[in-house]
Amino acid sequence: MHFVVCAKQIPDPETPPSAFRIDEANNEVIPAPGISPVLSQFDGMAAEAALRIVEAAGEGKITVISLGQESAQAAIKQVLAMGADEGILLEDDALQGGDSYTTARTLAAAIEKLGDVDAVFCGRQAADWDMGQVGLGLAELLGWPSAIIAKDVQIENGAMHVQRVLADGFETVALPLPAVVTISNEIGDPRYPKLQQIMRAARKTVNRWSAEDLGLDPSTVGDAGARLKLERLFIPELGGDVEIMDGESAEEQAQQLATTLREAKIL
């Protein structure tokens, strides 16, 4: 079995709101000083799901792929430290920027180049743009079936059994391999690599592929190929204008709040 885990490096979503800044001229998030980027939380869970299957089966290879800049090596190394075997960084000026479409297209080309992949594990969404479409896009481009927002994944007799999270429960879906699955937080926290594993990961191979290596025309990937053009990134005006209950005592404030909610027809 050969599994691919897709991993993205993102600004730390735990960044305090007061440190979250946007460069509106360039539609970019300004990295918060002193806060390092991290592996997108759901991608760590995707790695966890793949590792559990390999461990249960006692065999299998996991390749972690990241599309990003040089710094994304850290996200790859983290998944390697968790137990993945090899890494691939898709890094090239032509591949930078872009949208979910170009990301899926680039990752699909890498998976096709690997050639022998049985299943792809993605996070349910990247915790920066929160789109949640790269896994499905990959599946569509590769011509594979998929299931999303999984809390458990098993592989039995050449089929993937995915327990999907629904609004009112769970559903188990069987998919023929090869297939794509996206993992949700219900799977549980990803393992925390031990020091020895981190040291071992430093020696694992990380290959680097460019648009040319992938046979991709630069006009179809990165910013040039994007289909959703980001026009404006901004910090929204929150509900704001908070009205603080100004009664003298907690009792008065509580009564004031109840009355205000009734008058506003909220309660």
Place this chain on the structure above:
Amino acid sequence: MARNILVIGELDGGALSSTTAELVGGASRLADGGQVSVTLTGGGAGGQTDAAFAAGADRAFVSDDATFDEFRSDQWVAAAEQAIEQSGPDVILIAQSIVGRDLGPRLAFRRDTAVAMDCVSIEDSGGAFKATRPCYGGNAQATYAFATSPAIATVRAKSQEPLDPPREGASGEVVELSGAGASRSEIVGREAAVAEGLQLQDAPVVVSGGRGLGAPEGFGLVEELAEAIGTDKAAVGSSRAACDLGWYPPSQQVGLTGKVVTPDLYIAIAISGASQHMAGCSGSKTIIAINKDPEANIFKAARYGIVGDYKEVLPPLIEAVKNLE
């Protein structure tokens, strides 16, 4: 400019879902005189065409095949493609639901176009369509222009208004869709959620407690407030910090890695308002914050607030709510 819009409808217990009515209402405004079509698939779909026309649709693509009651990507994509081919939409709207999260990207890649997920507004700029959506866990919003057509958007529940009043008695064209086709995926099991009563995502009011409660017993008062509002209206949520401490079940966690809720009213008690928590509740219509720290981030998102210790504020608030007639 007149535009053709296609809404991928969903049924809820055999009836037109409230989100579908919202999307059709939003579509009829966006269409600006163009045609609004809606797909209705699943058991009893044929009986919902009048509801769809009253909600603002001009044409309904219908299949009564109960196979559609369950979501299988391949079958829903094929049904949507039939409706697309017959209606030639400029825009396709889909709810940001269990169905839409899967169908939106699948359909966009199948039709060689693009989808913007979880949109809170869609506008026709005369040229390209534009969609605005929250990102970075609700810390930011992004507006995108679609470079390809049709523009596909999955839309957050309650972000569009249904027609008010509905067009009672309106009629429209009914087009039969073929039944569900082949599916590569097979549903082999189903399990209901263990939580009883009102589900967090369905509740019109969510009362949540955080680490500032100081001890798991604090959730007793949080639950009492929810009960005073009504067990049929209010559900209890928790911040991740409180769940991580084992004070409340993880199934009730609101936030980026928990449930995303969009109630009419969200009451945050002793919750600071970290980004990852706001990602789960910033779509609420009204937020109330009760926190002893006046600088807490939650007050920036709140409409009403009390600066004080929840132990002192909640008992009289519970009484005051009970006394509301």
